[in-house]
Amino acid sequence: MRITDQELNEFRAEVSAWLRDNAPGDPGFLLPQSFMEVGTDQQFDFLRDWQRKVYEAGYLGLAWPAEYGGGGEDQALQDIATAEMVRQNVPFMTNTIGLNWAGPLILHMGSEAQKQAYIKRILSAEDIWCQGFSEPDHGSDLGNAQLRAIREGDEFVLNGSKIWTSLGAYADFIILLARTDTQTNTKYEGLSYFLAPMKIAGVDPSPIKKLTGEHGFTQTFFNDARISESCLIGEEGGGWQVAMKTLTFERAVSGGQAGGVASMTVSAREVVELARHALRDGRPAIQDPLVRDQLVSFLMEERGMALNNSRAKIPALISERPASIALSRKLTGTEWRRRLNQFAVTLQGANASRYVGDDSAVDGGRWQRGYFQAFSGTIGGGTTQIQKNIVGERVLGLPKQD
Amino acid sequence: MSEQADIIFTDEQQQLLEIAEIFSGNKSPMDAVRRQLEAESSIAPELWREIADLGWLGIAIPEEYGGSGLGLGEVATIVEPMGRNLFSSPLISTTLAAQAILRGGGEQQKSQWLPRLAAGTVAALALTEAHGDWDLTNLTCSATRDGDRLHLSGGKTFVTDAEMADLFLISVELAGEPHVVLVEPSDFGADAMHREIVIDESRRSHALSLDGVSIHLDNLLPSANLHRLHLAACLLYAAEMCGGTAGVINVTVDYLTTRRQFDHFIGAYQALKHPMVDALVGLEQARSHLYHAATVFDMNEGRGEVAVRMAKAQAADAFAFASDRAIQFHGAFGFTYECDAQLYRRRALWCEQQHGDGAHHRKHLAELLLD
Numbered sequence: 001m002r003i004t005d006q007e008l009n010e011f012r013a014e015v016s017a018w019l020r021d022n023a024p025g026d027p028g029f030l031l032p033q034s035f036m037e038v039g040t041d042q043q044f045d046f047l048r049d050w051q052r053k054v055y056e057a058g059y060l061g062l063a064w065p066a067e068y069g070g071g072g073e074d075q076a077l078q079d080i081a082t083a084e085m086v087r088q089n090v091p092f093m094t095n096t097i098g099l100n101w102a103g104p105l106i107l108h109m110g111s112e113a114q115k116q117a118y119i120k121r122i123l124s125a126e127d128i129w130c131q132g133f134s135e136p137d138h139g140s141d142l143g144n145a146q147l148r149a150i151r152e153g154d155e156f157v158l159n160g161s162k163i164w165t166s167l168g169a170y171a172d173f174i175i176l177l178a179r180t181d182t183q184t185n186t187k188y189e190g191l192s193y194f195l196a197p198m199k200i201a202g203v204d205p206s207p208i209k210k211l212t213g214e215h216g217f218t219q220t221f222f223n224d225a226r227i228s229e230s231c232l233i234g235e236e237g238g239g240w241q242v243a244m245k246t247l248t249f250e251r252a253v254s255g256g257q258a259g260g261v262a263s264m265t266v267s268a269r270e271v272v273e274l275a276r277h278a279l280r281d282g283r284p285a286i287q288d289p290l291v292r293d294q295l296v297s298f299l300m301e302e303r304g305m306a307l308n309n310s311r312a313k314i315p316a317l318i319s320e321r322p323a324s325i326a327l328s329r330k331l332t333g334t335e336w337r338r339r340l341n342q343f344a345v346t347l348q349g350a351n352a353s354r355y356v357g358d359d360s361a362v363d364g365g366r367w368q369r370g371y372f373q374a375f376s377g378t379i380g381g382g383t384t385q386i387q388k389n390i391v392g393e394r395v396l397g398l399p400k401q402d
Numbered sequence: 403m404s405e406q407a408d409i410i411f412t413d414e415q416q417q418l419l420e421i422a423e424i425f426s427g428n429k430s431p432m433d434a435v436r437r438q439l440e441a442e443s444s445i446a447p448e449l450w451r452e453i454a455d456l457g458w459l460g461i462a463i464p465e466e467y468g469g470s471g472l473g474l475g476e477v478a479t480i481v482e483p484m485g486r487n488l489f490s491s492p493l494i495s496t497t498l499a500a501q502a503i504l505r506g507g508g509e510q511q512k513s514q515w516l517p518r519l520a521a522g523t524v525a526a527l528a529l530t531e532a533h534g535d536w537d538l539t540n541l542t543c544s545a546t547r548d549g550d551r552l553h554l555s556g557g558k559t560f561v562t563d564a565e566m567a568d569l570f571l572i573s574v575e576l577a578g579e580p581h582v583v584l585v586e587p588s589d590f591g592a593d594a595m596h597r598e599i600v601i602d603e604s605r606r607s608h609a610l611s612l613d614g615v616s617i618h619l620d621n622l623l624p625s626a627n628l629h630r631l632h633l634a635a636c637l638l639y640a641a642e643m644c645g646g647t648a649g650v651i652n653v654t655v656d657y658l659t660t661r662r663q664f665d666h667f668i669g670a671y672q673a674l675k676h677p678m679v680d681a682l683v684g685l686e687q688a689r690s691h692l693y694h695a696a697t698v699f700d701m702n703e704g705r706g707e708v709a710v711r712m713a714k715a716q717a718a719d720a721f722a723f724a725s726d727r728a729i730q731f732h733g734a735f736g737f738t739y740e741c742d743a744q745l746y747r748r749r750a751l752w753c754e755q756q757h758g759d760g761a762h763h764r765k766h767l768a769e770l771l772l773d
Contacts, residue, residue: 300767398670
């Protein structure tokens with residue numbers, strides 16, 4: 001049955017009021033900006049508690065089936081709840097991989113037992129999920145995954161390692177791409193996909209310290225770790241198709257995510273506010289002509305990116321190079337974010353030299369950390385330089401370098 | 403942010419864009435652009451007649467005055483493809499003149515001039531002075547009232563297509579306030595006009611002496627909204643620059659995909675490929691700002707000012723970068739007059755320096771957005 005506009009408005013008001021009353025205030029320590037940055041027990045516990053609270057209030061997984069712990073409601077309601085979370089800038093839902101990738105995947109193609117076992121506990125953050133796709137020697141070449149899973153009766157024995165495992169130190173389960181057969185025609189055919197437990201013998205997540213000084217992800221070693229064949233999702237040998245399906249959830253090409261914000265956004269307006277309080281020669285930095293010019297440039301770019309998204313929906317205005325905006329979006333957005341954070345650091349005068357943990361650090365050092373962390377965007381998922389090759393070759397039609 | 407981030411592109415605009423792309427491509431291929439550089443006027447009279455017959459000069463003029471009753475957003479839509487093909491014509495000045503009369507003129511002035519402008523009478527704008535200040539209210543030219551006559555004095559510069567014009571809109575200071583007067587060629591003395599040598603050789607630019615010119619008081623516009631005229635000019639120049647940026651990117655990509663050095667097409671080298679992507683990203687942002695400005699300009703003037711200044715600033719910087727790199731990436735050929743890259747670079751410099759460059763508009767945006 002279709003929900004009326006009035007019902008939607010009432011629901012929006014209800015969520016809005018609940019968030020105002022229940023959103024956590026300043027925790028007294030610096031929160032991460034996304035699940036990829038969770039680096040301390042303090043941050044993790046805080047965020048896990050917050051997710052559970054949102055789920056128990058009924059604002060997460062609203063459109064997931066009720067028999068597995070979801071709300072069984074219309075997607076429109078979840079969209080409203082999520083939009084309110086964005087609007088009120090509340091902390092993100094830390095079980096991102098469970099909520100947005102593993103959960104939808106399990107609902108889409110998991111067994112009844114898997115749905116019963118995992119879905120509710122993903123929503124409540126009782127089970128934290130991580131992703132085991134990348135390997136140390138094959139950063140972006142997923143099809144070349146070498147982690148071995150050898151069948152022994154009704155078990156698989158895992159050996160090898162995965163890298164850049166966000167939340168690896170906290171996760172209870174991992175979506176894992178592993179090689180079950182080395183004798184296939186193509187590298188893609190020998191792969192299988194597992195929903196594997198993390199807290200078992202032979203699985204050792206080893207924290208990687210990032211340039212921010214924090215622990216954000218792990219290299220995850222598997223040494224004769226034994227898992228049940230019931231961990232398979234999809235066919236044995238059909239892991240590549242499952243991985244590709246997962247990427248459609250990750251990239252939001254497929255719907256069905258549980259909802260909730262996945263990361264905190266940064267706005268040029270926040271840097272404008274910073275410039276009001278920073279001093280230059282005894283006066284607010286925002287009065288400095290060079291600072292003003294830079295601030296306006298950042299605001300223009302921010303609006304330009306939003307306007308690009310609007311224009312990309314109008315075929316007549318992208319007819320010459322239809323993929324141009326879509327393919328350059330990652331490059332444009334991540335570089336803007338890196339430069340914006342860098343500029344925010346330089347606004348602080350001598351205090352720019354302070355870092356997270358110092359009592360006098362401006363905004364708790366979030367801009368310094370944000371600048372370093374922004375490199376995750378300009379490097380991860382294909383570096384800016386690779387992105388420029390892609391745009392240059394696929395959009396402008398320039399030749400590949402051989 | 404979300405409520406500002408909108409672009410409306412109507413069916414009329416879509417049709418205008420398609421027609422203007424075909425028309426500009428057919429009428430202004432590069433050899434025609436080069437031929438026209440040597441000609442007396444910026445555009446052949448018969449081609450100007452075709453533009454008038456298409457109805458493009460009356461797009462933003464109400465139907466009661468012989469136009470189509472659309473807005474400047476629709477004009478921007480045809481200016482963009484013209485800019486792409488380095489088209490040069492008095493379309494922008496004639497459109498802006500009609501806007502000034504429509505917004506600030508009396509009924510008699512509107513009914514006298516708007517139907518003629520819609521039908522192809524050329525109007526020239528004389529707003530800039532020798533000091534080069536982009537502030538259009540910084541006026542040294544003046545008008546003095548003498549009964550029902552106005553005596554003008556001073557000089558104007560960068561009056562484009564003056565030799566074709568049958569009407570001049572001239573800004574003057576009158577009793578301490580900026581005003582706009584309508585002047586016809588017969589009002590000028592024999593030596594009032596002389597051709598300027600300007601960087602964009604597709605333009606026909608003139609200096610204009612007002613000394614000794616006397617006109618009837620009826621030729622004073624009741625209201626001179628120079629601010630709106632300035633913003634309208636910025637919108638149309640932004641459209642011309644977006645088109646030019648797209649054009650020069652294509653010229654450069656053609657060269658990078660056909661020229662070989664050291665056994666490779668030079669476009670394979672990342673030192674050239676990556677800046678071309680920067681140029682493309684600049685263009686995409688410029689077009690998005692442009693069509694947003696085209697959407698809100700006629701809807702809401704406060705919001706329109708921010709949008710138009712952003713569009714002008716972004717397009718100026720994008721066109722400057724793309725055309726500068728175009729020369730460099732053509733190598734030794736780029737250093738020659740024969741290479742088309744210089745035509746775009748010259749066009750970009752003209753458009754950037756008329757009605758304010760990027761830094762100038764960002765300065766005004768700072769006042770609107772930060773204070």
